[in-house]
Amino acid sequence: MRSSVHPDQPRRSIWQFLAVALIPLLSGGWISGHQSTFDTKGPVAETQLDVFYVTLWVSLTIFVIVGAVLAYATLKFKARSSADEHAEPPPQGHGNPLVELSLIAASILALVVIAVPTLRAIWYTYDVPEDQKDIAYEVTAVGYQWWFKFEYSREMTPQPFGGEAPLITANELVIPAGRPVRVNLRTVDVIHSFWVPKLAGKVDMIPNRGNHLWLQADEPGYFWGQCAEFCGESHAVMRFRVIALAEDDFAAWLENQKLPARSVEAPAGAEIATPLPEFGPFRTNQPGWSPEFDADPLGNWEAWQEIPASGEEDAALIAEGRRAFVENRCAGCHVVRGHEGMGNIGPDLTHFGARTTVAAGLLENTPENLYRWITEPGEVKPGNFMYHSRIVPPTGMVTMPGYTTRDPATGERAPSPGDIEVTPEEGHALVAYLKSLK
């Protein structure tokens, strides 16, 4: 199934190796991050990088030549003294048509050098190559303010009230490695843009318009992506991940995803183990990543998939969380297939526990980060539509006025009878419940 060599496999020239060596040298390693466009992991990004190198080398060459002439002219003809400045004016020449025309011709030639590979790459990067269409995988990505929904249109799952519908996940797109993936791009609100720099350049998700892109991860891997079109208040924190898996692993992952949510039965009379951990206080915009996770992201993602051995979890706490999930109306916007919940305006949480991030790729999905997201979402992702939280001073109660309870006249999010309220205990229970949804 894996196609090891795609037709436009570029031949790296000595110049490209030089460029790769030179730029970090100049820049002190500024181009090797999680979203580096130089560290390409698939043919689309690679082709785009090759075009970039062509433009870079042509530009640099011209820059060096023109810059040298400019520098020479400046140094050579500059007046050395005040007397020199006031000397007889130089000959008042008006130009040389031959020089000018040949420079124009040379510029056109340089542009042709850039244009040819550019045109080839425009066609290549636009859609899955014809001879690979039959092995291409297809998914649909839908942009929301401020998260991504992924729909596996080929993978049908049974639905709570009968019938089947495509498998839906959020914020972590799992794809098969080594074969092309066509991503259909849609949005439900404003314009977003789907960008996984190591795999492919971005294409926008535009309302009332069907866009697509294709990408391919040559090897299994864990990739960072981000919305690249300004989409409102929390645009900066609208992120996602792409996880590419070997064919077998991908199939196994799909198998598990299609199952309804995992249930942890609490034995009768089970008590919640105390004390509950202390989380917080949290700072606005506090980072949610850790070097440990970054050291081996794919390995950690795999570890995250493992279902805990029985007895490792606090079943009573999970049961309490499941109750809080319904009681606090989470179920109105989120769905947990096989459990409660049928809302579809928030991310599908059926296998939430197996995701490595929370709040649209923003925070590592640790209990502490999850607790923070549930109790102080406004501080994590300002303006988000889940709710906006405040701590009411005397009780320490966290109030959660829903998105719709803003006073439409003043914009104040004053507490109102419709507010959702989550106590710290409920927060811990929700964390335990959501983490159990492997």
Next chain:
Amino acid sequence: MDQSLTKNEFIGHEEEQAQVAKRSWLFSRPDHKTGIVSWLTTVDHKRIGFLYGVSALFFFLVGGVEALIIRTQLAVPNNDFISAQTYNEMFTMHATTMIFLSVMPLSAAFFNYIMPLQIGARDVAFPRLNGFAFWVFLAGAVVLNLGFFVKSGLPDMGWFGYAPLTSTAFSSEFAGDMSTDMWIMGLQLLGVSSVVGSLNFIVTIINMRAPGLTMMRLPVFTWMTLFTAFLIILAFPAITIALVEVMMDRNFGTHFFEVSGGGLPILWQHLFWVFGHPEVYILILPAMGIISEVLPTFSRKPLFGYPIVVFSGAVIGLLGFGVWSHHMFTTGMGTVATAAFTLATMAIAVPTGVKIFNWIGTLWKGHLMMRTPMMFALGFVWMFMMGGFSGIMHSAAPADAQQQDSYFVVAHFHYVLIGGSIFALLAGIHYWFPLMFGRIVSEFWGKLSFWVIFVGFNVTFFPLHFVGLNGMPRRTFTYDGNMGWNSVNMIATIGAFLLGIGIAIYFAVMIYTYFKGEKAKQDPWDGRTLEWALPHPPPVHNFDVTPKVHARDAFWYEKHNRAEVDAEKAKQAAEDEAHGGIHMPSNSWFPIFTAASMLLGAIFFCNHNFVGASVGLVLTFVGAWMWAVEGPGGYHLHPTRQDGDKAASKH
């Protein structure tokens, strides 16, 4: 009662004219020469140019402070110096301010002040319209910045206002939120100002050139003024229509961009960039014009390949209308459209490159006087070259798919707009300062400000290329510390403050020079174009004697053919005097009255108070009507007569 202005009135019959029946106060025109009223009612192109310049520099500082707020927020990862909302307001206003309230009006300041002098005119073709253009500009600037003072806050959907972020569903935090409306109305007013001003410049350049000043003898700055003016009148209608449509969507329930009603957000992008890309050339062509004046003057030889520089300016302007979709390479246009816009964009590099070659050709074998304006001009050539090359990188659509909306683009257009436009405008201020104010800026402080600005600018923006290619998207209020972006952002922030210090030095020196600087001697740079023939500062009527142009660098020719020109001048002076002296326009209240009415209407409209808006509209028409029927005014000056200005007469 109403006297039609016939040619008879011009020809030496002041005594008779003095008997013309006095008009009622409402219809007579003010003639204050000094004081606040003289500024509010002024029709003098030099005063209007000065007003443009001062307002533009004020907003340049406002936009600069907004930039420093942005850079402070981004100095370290996960910063919480300002909120996401404030950050979005800051980058929206930084761009809007810098483009519409700084660079464009600063260019307009030079168009106003310098262009009529370069063509040997006494004023622009429509002096009152010129005043109106300025006051409407100020009204637009006020509306755009109202958010600083009202609860709605500033516009926060980006200077590009991509639909559907501008729709009421996404831009209005609460029912009374009018920040987006202020952005729409502010831009509309600025559009009116720009189009009115540009029509004025076009008519002026085509009709009011001094005798002998054929088109192919025009100074390049005047040529670029002409091209820019044409770009403005052709490009602004697109944004005007787009803004009307989004205004209708917001206020009257239409569905141009309203997704739920089947509107097409992509349509906004096309309309916006059909304006937006020529706008880029509106910002850079005047700069190229200034550079094409400064380099020959300080090289002491004519511009190399004048016809090609002029022609390439025209080609840039023309091609500028055919490349707008390169801002939309990631919108999924399809292969053919993408390829077409790629090739058109690459083509535009040719005329741009030609200009660089010609500037270097101008330096070649010259005697380069390395004064501050020359330093800024050379800095411009270097920086603009770098911005141009990163522009070529964007033109290759597949590469652009990685660069678009990343900090690589931010680096690119700041090289073009700061390294390009701003450097040229700073060069222009330095260059023409002795002419405008009769004082000359100290070389030491001038060069110091140049070097601090130059270094600060490069420290800020060069590293941003790398952080962009390393995957950092623009318009993000925060980033995580594990992305490899930390050191670059810290360096850029330090550079931004250095740049800020450089700008502060520059302005401190300018203000000091304005009040206490060394008096400039006549023609301090050994100038080549007509404006340097004038006293520093020029008198209200500009030229005592209508100049006659014999060659491309008119004043250079004058200086080198004194005898011929002096004889000619004496003859021309007698001729001018035979026509009754120099006819000067009177001031008028109605430009500012009409602009203020538009401001009133716009503010009411932003507040969704349509009664108030209608009142503003009616007053606008009243102002325009009064303007049409107020007296012709005007007076004569006799600078070449023995008794000089005392003989000024009014009719």
